[in-house]
Amino acid sequence: MQTMVPVILCGGSGTRFWPASTDEAPKQFLSIWQGLSLFQITAQRLAAAGSAAPLIICNRLHEAAVREQLAAIGIDGAVTLLEPERRDSAAAIAAAAAWVARSHGPGQVLGVFPSDQLIRDDAAFRQALAVATAAAAAGDLVTFGIRPDRPATEFGYIERGAPCADQAGAYHVASFHEKPKLETALAYLASGQFDWNSGMFVFAAGAFMAEAAVYMPGIQAAADEAVAGAQPGARPGTYLLEPAAFRRAEKNSIDYALFERSRKVVTVPLDCGWNDLGNWQAAHAELEKDGDGNVMQGDVRVLACRDSIVLTDGLPVRVLGVDGIAVIVSAKGVLVCKLDQAVRLKEVL
Known part of the structure; x- marks a missing residue:
């Protein structure tokens, strides 16, 4: 089977995990997951799956963090493409496809993975990845649907259609659906035909670029030009995408720009203990807890407190007589909220 080139997307504004994360240090670089960052965990997972050296796409602000964190876990040979500014996932992925096509040829399969997701079952992930790589080598654009x-x-949700006749484990996509209301989500769950849209993709560089030329030609053209004009950065293996060209790419997500429109998209169901860690409530669910369900890191003491997350990177924090809260203290600020309200954090930033 062809070796896949993993592309790790390291964008993000740092708002969902404020104040521990900021624009300069977004959540994927926080080392709160048993001493590792989500970025490092993602890179290790892909290396263990037998992938080639990774291609990292990040903002120029995060170049040093990427290099330092990869070196800390012994991953060498990575190429880092620096975005001069954020243009959303469609432009970033188009640039990755163009880079891989130039470096390895249009038939090279690449996988695109966010840097801020947790996966508990690596064996299930590798099995699904093998299915996806085979489908991509045959010309399909593959997305993963989380059970x-x-x-x-x-x-968002993906509705599975009929099984693919030529690739066991893959399904045609019947439809994509936006984030639903609860009543609709309950119906999706009951049907057994709907999976969560994971934001992970696998495809051959040339197959992606052919579809992009149809459905998002302006974005792909700008990305092609940005890659062609990329200049070496200060560190070996680092390249700055040509700024003027990259800025011409429309801001759009890859789902809206391409995957929800192309007829070459298939989905591979994936049941692997996946969590996209979108807020502090999701982090509480994944981090190690004491007997009362509390997550505590730093100089923290709690009393008569249950099912909470309390983190500090310096100041001592004491919590008494409250349940189900998040208390996050850093040099950038202090957050106190009910855990079930953490999803609303952007409203107060």
């Missing part, structure tokens, strides 16, 4: 375990309203 839902609850009627989530914070994710």
Whole structure:
């Protein structure tokens, strides 16, 4: 089977995990997951799956963090493409496809993975990745559909169609759906035909670019020009995408720009203990807890407190007699909220 080139997307504004994360240090670089960052966990997962050296796409502000964190886990040979500014996922992925096509040829399969997701079952992930890589080598654009375990309203959904005749484990996509209301999410869950849209993709560089030329030609043309004009950065293996060209790419997500429109998209269901860690409530669910369900990191003491997350990077924090809250203290600010309100954090920033 062809070796896949993994592309790790390291964008993000740092708002969902404020104040521990900021624009300069977004959540994927926080080392709160048993001493590792989500970015490092993602890179290790892909290396263990037998992938080639990664291609990292990040903002120029995060170049040093990427290099330092990869070196800390012994991953060498990565190429880093620096975005002069954020243009959303469509432009970033178009640039990745153009870079891989130039470096490895249009038949090279690449996988695109966010840097801020947790996966508990690596074996299930590798099995699904093998299915996706085979389908991509045959010309399909593949997305992963996460088998839902609850009627989530914070994710988009993929409706599975008929199984693909030429690739066991892959399905045609019947439809994509936006984040639903609870009643609709309950119906999706009951049907058994809907999966969460994971934001992970696998495809051959040339197959993607051919579809992009049809459905998002302006974005792909700008990305092609940005890659062609990329200049070496200060560190080996780092390249700055040509700024003027990249800025001409329309801001759009890859789902809206391409995947929801192309007829070459298939989906591979994935049941792997996936969590996209979109807020502090999701982090509480994944981090190690004490006997009362509390997550505590730093100089923290709690009393008569249950099911809470309390983190500090310096000042001592004491919490007494409250349940189900988030208390996050850093040099950038202090957050106190009910855990079930953490999804609304952007409203107060």
